[in-house]
Amino acid sequence: MLDQANGTRQVQTLSRGEATSDGAGVKLHRVIGNRALGELDPFLLLDEFRSEDGADYIGGFPDHPHRGFETVTYMLAGRMRHADNKGHSGLLRPGSVQWMTAGRGIVHSEMPEQEEGLMWGFQLWVNLPAKDKMTAPRYQEFDPADVPLAELPGGVRVRVIAGTIAGVTGPVNGIATMPTLMDVELPAGGTFAHDLPAGHNVFVYPFEGDVSVGDPAVAVPRGTLAALGPGTRVSFVAGSAPSRVLLAAAQPLDEQIVRYGPFVMNTPDQIRAAIADFQAGRF
Numbered sequence: 505m506l507d508q509a510n511g512t513r514q515v516q517t518l519s520r521g522e523a524t525s526d527g528a529g530v531k532l533h534r535v536i537g538n539r540a541l542g543e544l545d546p547f548l549l550l551d552e553f554r555s556e557d558g559a560d561y562i563g564g565f566p567d568h569p570h571r572g573f574e575t576v577t578y579m580l581a582g583r584m585r586h587a588d589n590k591g592h593s594g595l596l597r598p599g600s601v602q603w604m605t606a607g608r609g610i611v612h613s614e615m616p617e618q619e620e621g622l623m624w625g626f627q628l629w630v631n632l633p634a635k636d637k638m639t640a641p642r643y644q645e646f647d648p649a650d651v652p653l654a655e656l657p658g659g660v661r662v663r664v665i666a667g668t669i670a671g672v673t674g675p676v677n678g679i680a681t682m683p684t685l686m687d688v689e690l691p692a693g694g695t696f697a698h699d700l701p702a703g704h705n706v707f708v709y710p711f712e713g714d715v716s717v718g719d720p721a722v723a724v725p726r727g728t729l730a731a732l733g734p735g736t737r738v739s740f741v742a743g744s745a746p747s748r749v750l751l752a753a754a755q756p757l758d759e760q761i762v763r764y765g766p767f768v769m770n771t772p773d774q775i776r777a778a779i780a781d782f783q784a785g786r787f
């Protein structure tokens with residue numbers, strides 16, 4: 505059913521990601537927002553951070569600005585403390601979700617609240633449409649218990665951050681690009697299938713174990729991102745070990761973007777304005 509708009513989505517590109525660091529020396533595996541895959545509209549960046557060595561994350565992400573998009577943090581292990589200049593603060597624990605709409609500007613810090621032991625999670629950047637880039641900042645944070653679990657046949661368990669599956673809806677709401685974000689846990693050999701809107705861009709990222717995606721199946725090893733092509737149905741099968749997969753989808757914006765570090769706008773003039781506003785303390 506290749507290329508059929510209402511069929512199974514096939515793997516379009518595989519992206520292995522690259523090792524980098526950001527903030528004050530935090531080591532990362534950058535899967536979107538690198539040289540090989542600059543963006544997957546509207547997703548601007550995906551980092552997986554995973555280390556048991558405190559030296560890899562202890563510097564954290566001290567005060568820094570954002571404008572023009574949304575940052576999403578999903579924790580798997582460890583604890584991170586968030587604080588921003590709009591008065592929000594929170595402690596992210598395993599299973600916590602933070603969805604921050606930076607809008608016209610925010611300055612925040614994301615700091616580890618541990619010196620050793622496993623720190624593991626994701627940061628995803630989601631673009632805002634041109635008309636919303638200067639919206640007021642908004643902050644949504646959910647404790648692990650507020651992220652509902654959908655139990656599917658065959659022992660498949662889905663933590664639903666955004667979107668709906670099997671009648672279970674994630675807590676994140678009111679996002680312009682209508683995202684789906686799910687943590688899908690499969691037993692060895694387990695199968696997952698779910699329909700997502702045909703117009704959305706979709707990626708699958710196994711972060712434990714390996715999966716095979718689509719039909720005919722393409723092997724996607726742990727730590728590799730598969731961007732999927734046209735269709736509706738997303739399907740994957742775990743390999744010989746249990747697996748966990750980050751599944752994300754959203755409405756592409758199809759607008760020109762200009763990026764400069766933590767600012768993502770539509771024109772060079774808007775980037776210059778962002779730098780000037782930040783330097784003048786207007787965030």
Ligand code: MN
Nearest residue numbers: 565570575614
């Ligand atoms: Mn940040």
